[in-house]
Amino acid sequence: MIISLSYTDLFIAATPLLIVALLAWRMRLGFSGALLFAGLRTAVQLFLVGFVLDMIFNAGHWLWVMLITFVMIAVAGFEVRARQQNKLQGFWSYAVGTVAMFSTAFPVCVLTLLIIVQPDPWYLPQYMVPLTGMLLGNTMTSIAIGINQLTQNARKQAAVIEARLMLGQDMHQASADILRTSVHSAMIPIINAMAAAGIISLPGMMTGQVLAGASPVDAVKYQILIMFLIAGTTGFATVLALSMVKKRLFDSRHRLRLDRLQMHKSL
Amino acid sequence: MADLDPHHGEVCLGEICAHDVSAPHWRKMLGLLPSESAWWYDTVAEHFTDRHFNLQPLHLPVQAMQWDIARLSTGEKQRLAVARLLSVHPKALLLDEPSANLDHHNVAAVEQVIRDYRQSFHCPVLWVSHDGEQIRRLADRVVRIQNGQFAEQSA
Numbered sequence: 001m002i003i004s005l006s007y008t009d010l011f012i013a014a015t016p017l018l019i020v021a022l023l024a025w026r027m028r029l030g031f032s033g034a035l036l037f038a039g040l041r042t043a044v045q046l047f048l049v050g051f052v053l054d055m056i057f058n059a060g061h062w063l064w065v066m067l068i069t070f071v072m073i074a075v076a077g078f079e080v081r082a083r084q085q086n087k088l089q090g091f092w093s094y095a096v097g098t099v100a101m102f103s104t105a106f107p108v109c110v111l112t113l114l115i116i117v118q119p120d121p122w123y124l125p126q127y128m129v130p131l132t133g134m135l136l137g138n139t140m141t142s143i144a145i146g147i148n149q150l151t152q153n154a155r156k157q158a159a160v161i162e163a164r165l166m167l168g169q170d171m172h173q174a175s176a177d178i179l180r181t182s183v184h185s186a187m188i189p190i191i192n193a194m195a196a197a198g199i200i201s202l203p204g205m206m207t208g209q210v211l212a213g214a215s216p217v218d219a220v221k222y223q224i225l226i227m228f229l230i231a232g233t234t235g236f237a238t239v240l241a242l243s244m245v246k247k248r249l250f251d252s253r254h255r256l257r258l259d260r261l262q263m264h265k266s267l
Numbered sequence: 268m269a270d271l272d273p274h275h276g277e278v279c280l281g282e283i284c285a286h287d288v289s290a291p292h293w294r295k296m297l298g299l300l301p302s303e304s305a306w307w308y309d310t311v312a313e314h315f316t317d318r319h320f321n322l323q324p325l326h327l328p329v330q331a332m333q334w335d336i337a338r339l340s341t342g343e344k345q346r347l348a349v350a351r352l353l354s355v356h357p358k359a360l361l362l363d364e365p366s367a368n369l370d371h372h373n374v375a376a377v378e379q380v381i382r383d384y385r386q387s388f389h390c391p392v393l394w395v396s397h398d399g400e401q402i403r404r405l406a407d408r409v410v411r412i413q414n415g416q417f418a419e420q421s422a
Contacts, residue, residue, distance in 0.1 A: 157307075159303070159305045160305040160306075160307045162271060162301075162305075163301065163304065163305035163307075164305075164307070165271060165290075165291070165294060166269060166271070166294055166298075166299045166301065167294070167295070167351070167352070167355055168291045168292070168294045168295030168355060169291060170289075170290075170291040177307060251273070253270055253290040254289075254290040254291055255270065255271055255272065255273065255290070256271070257273075
């Protein structure tokens with residue numbers, strides 16, 4: 001059985017944060033306002049999500065579960081766009097991440113529930129929502145890193161790419177090297193996470209299940225399942241997203257079209 | 268002309284026009300040498316499909332194929348870029364100052380290699396140069412571009 005936390009408990013937990021904010025204010029370090037605002041924002045956001053999930057868990061209707069799943073994918077797509085230094089022009093910058101995640105994370109999640117976990121009903125929100133969330137969170141990060149690398153490399157190595165085109169290579173040959181290094185950087189976070197799992201870091205979901213009273217061995221099994229799914233989904237989604245971006249970086253006459261990227265000074 | 272930038276109009280080489288063939292095929296036909304050459308692998312040979320291409324007419328030893336890109340001088344890069352271009356066997360040459368940065372000895376070598384290529388394959392050569400002497404030595408036709416306009420043509 002899980003031990004419920006009261007609002008007083010949360011307030012006590014906030015005291016170190018409040019003290020840091022107070023000290024920072026006294027020492028004029030200039031981040032106390034931002035710290036307090038971020039703390040408040042976390043609390044409000046999570047409470048709101050808690051209420052929404054509570055509602056969906058109680059209703060249990062598949063329509064609600066699908067709706068929140070799609071909302072999560074859409075927001076993740078926006079987040080991928082927001083992290084790009086060189087965005088593709090128009091709706092592409094948004095579509096690439098969203099399409100890549102929808103066509104990988106969503107089916108992986110559904111198949112996992114149908115074939116492996118088999119809750120009843122299969123769309124049981126207690127399983128579907130956290131599973132989608134974990135897949136999306138990791139996939140989103142990797143796609144964002146991958147696209148960022150690809151567009152940056154295309155800019156930096158425009159001379160090399162065009163030289164290769166001049167010698168009669170097609171867009172795939174001319175961009176093979178930058179595509180390879182971009183996929184590589186996108187996959188590093190999940191490879192590191194798998195290597196560090198359990199020894200350096202106790203993964204969040206596993207910790208949560210243990211706190212909720214599950215046996216560590218059961219929790220570990222779930223964590224392994226998740227790690228495998230994340231690694232697979234990330235790989236597919238990254239390759240898919242990057243090949244879509246590559247298609248936009250070149251046109252039908254195999255010309256490098258950096259004009260389709262909009263410059264961004266910030267970040 | 269090498270179809271690297273979006274454009275209007277049509278370029279043809281003999282019977283074949285750019286839009287009749289795939290862009291990579293067109294660029295293989297139209298050998299473009301940019302004023303600055305780009306290299307992306309570690310050694311020279313990796314950039315050549317024909318690794319036994321004869322480098323001696325350009326005053327480069329046979330071992331040059333094994334050289335490290337990082338250790339090439341500007342002049343060596345320039346001459347290797349010419350070799351790399353010719354090894355694809357283009358049907359026409361578009362050369363942007365192919366002999367800039369070279370000493371007299373090597374300028375002569377590049378000129379001779381291009382002349383020989385042109386004679387054995389009967390291909391047109393468009394050569395951009397700032398060197399008046401060189402233009403007089405090589406050109407059948409001279410087009411002078413001033414302030415973005417064709418200023419002068421001579422045979």
